[in-house]
Amino acid sequence: MIFLKRQLPIIIAFVAGIMMWIRYYIPSEVSTNLEDGYLEWVRIIVGFAAILGILSLLQHHMLKIRMKRPGFAFSYVTIAAFALMMFAGFAPFNFPGFAEKNMETGSLFNWLYEFTFIPMQATMFSVLAFFIASAAFRAFRARSMEATLLLVAAIIMMVGRVPIGDLISNATPTFMMFGNEYHFIDFEEWTGWLLNVPNAAAKRGILLGVYLSQIAISIRIIFGIERTYMGGGD
Amino acid sequence: MIPVGEVIGTWIAVGLTLMMFSFIYKDNPAFKFGEHLYLGISVGYYVNIQYWSTIYPLVFQQMQQNHNYWVLIPTLLGIFILLRIIPSLSWLSRMSFALYIGGFAGYSLPLIVHSLLLPQLSQTLQPYGGGVGPVINQIIILLAVFSTLIYFFFSLEHRKTVGVISRVGIVFIMVSFGASFGYTVMARISLLIGRFQFIIDSFRGQ
Numbered sequence: 381m382i383f384l385k386r387q388l389p390i391i392i393a394f395v396a397g398i399m400m401w402i403r404y405y406i407p408s409e410v411s412t413n414l415e416d417g418y419l420e421w422v423r424i425i426v427g428f429a430a431i432l433g434i435l436s437l438l439q440h441h442m443l444k445i446r447m448k449r450p451g452f453a454f455s456y457v458t459i460a461a462f463a464l465m466m467f468a469g470f471a472p473f474n475f476p477g478f479a480e481k482n483m484e485t486g487s488l489f490n491w492l493y494e495f496t497f498i499p500m501q502a503t504m505f506s507v508l509a510f511f512i513a514s515a516a517f518r519a520f521r522a523r524s525m526e527a528t529l530l531l532v533a534a535i536i537m538m539v540g541r542v543p544i545g546d547l548i549s550n551a552t553p554t555f556m557m558f559g560n561e562y563h564f565i566d567f568e569e570w571t572g573w574l575l576n577v578p579n580a581a582a583k584r585g586i587l588l589g590v591y592l593s594q595i596a597i598s599i600r601i602i603f604g605i606e607r608t609y610m611g612g613g614d
Numbered sequence: 615m616i617p618v619g620e621v622i623g624t625w626i627a628v629g630l631t632l633m634m635f636s637f638i639y640k641d642n643p644a645f646k647f648g649e650h651l652y653l654g655i656s657v658g659y660y661v662n663i664q665y666w667s668t669i670y671p672l673v674f675q676q677m678q679q680n681h682n683y684w685v686l687i688p689t690l691l692g693i694f695i696l697l698r699i700i701p702s703l704s705w706l707s708r709m710s711f712a713l714y715i716g717g718f719a720g721y722s723l724p725l726i727v728h729s730l731l732l733p734q735l736s737q738t739l740q741p742y743g744g745g746v747g748p749v750i751n752q753i754i755i756l757l758a759v760f761s762t763l764i765y766f767f768f769s770l771e772h773r774k775t776v777g778v779i780s781r782v783g784i785v786f787i788m789v790s791f792g793a794s795f796g797y798t799v800m801a802r803i804s805l806l807i808g809r810f811q812f813i814i815d816s817f818r819g820q
Contacts, residue, residue, distance in 0.1 A: 465658020585762025
């Protein structure tokens, strides 16, 4: 039993990892089929993993209702909305007034997606603008050199992406440098420079570290040194 | 003539939008209702997407139309993942995770090196040229990448020269975070304007 519980997963990870690693260096039909087959299998496994997450969420809301925890009535809303979407998506017939069934355009599912999911998602993200503004108010009190840099970069980015930025830039006098004409204040130019030079470079530095870590962690997983994916217990 | 479904749908969409906006004032039952409705709708939506775009074509259609029964293996591994909710059988999910994580580690190793790591390095170490401006930019990029890497290099104590380089690194990191922050704020503001526009247009019947 110990073999099945502890050693077999490590062997599976090792064999799968080595096979997928080596197939990159052997370009052939077998390698392509292996890659396609593996990616298809992964899509199926991930599909079930998503269902596990959903089961866990429903379990949480069921428990909330059973224990009558504060705000448990709203859990009924979540479960009812989930059931409605499931019914709309899986029912094998057209609902009255809808020309199509399942997920087709013109189905009840599509109508619910268009008139409930999309507006709520867009509003949820747009509401974040207020919270970002309030977070900015606290973060942007330039108490240190780092905070000042963050403040200046953010202000240039924000002003540079709205029409008033262009108006300010065009109102300032110009000068010649290296044969080109520049405005003393040019938010559009500064925004582009900020994004393409210091921002891209710092991100590149961070990403290089991430890639090196990914390589290290991949090797550790394949050779069974990293086993956290097995979870706790026996 | 606008279809009735669209009119009703627009009114519902406006109502839900206002419900979600009510959170700006304070947390309230209308927002809580909208929040929980959004949760249920989105979870139901993703289950449908997973089923109709993955499980149905890759499992059921494969077996029914192509008589490909190999797909039963990943299906079984998928069911093993679901067994995590039964404590005595949860260890079976390790097989699925081992195949997924182990295989993906091997799959991504050469891809990370060839498609991500080396192109980023080659972009950083390009030959200088193209005039004074581009050369200055290339020097700044090289300095920023190096100093950022040093900032995240914890095997050496950040004192003396390493400390100075790491301070330069934090300067670039803060500028980068500021730029990303400004960019995100503007994206959110743009969404906010879109929602207000939707409400105004709906009331004006456009």
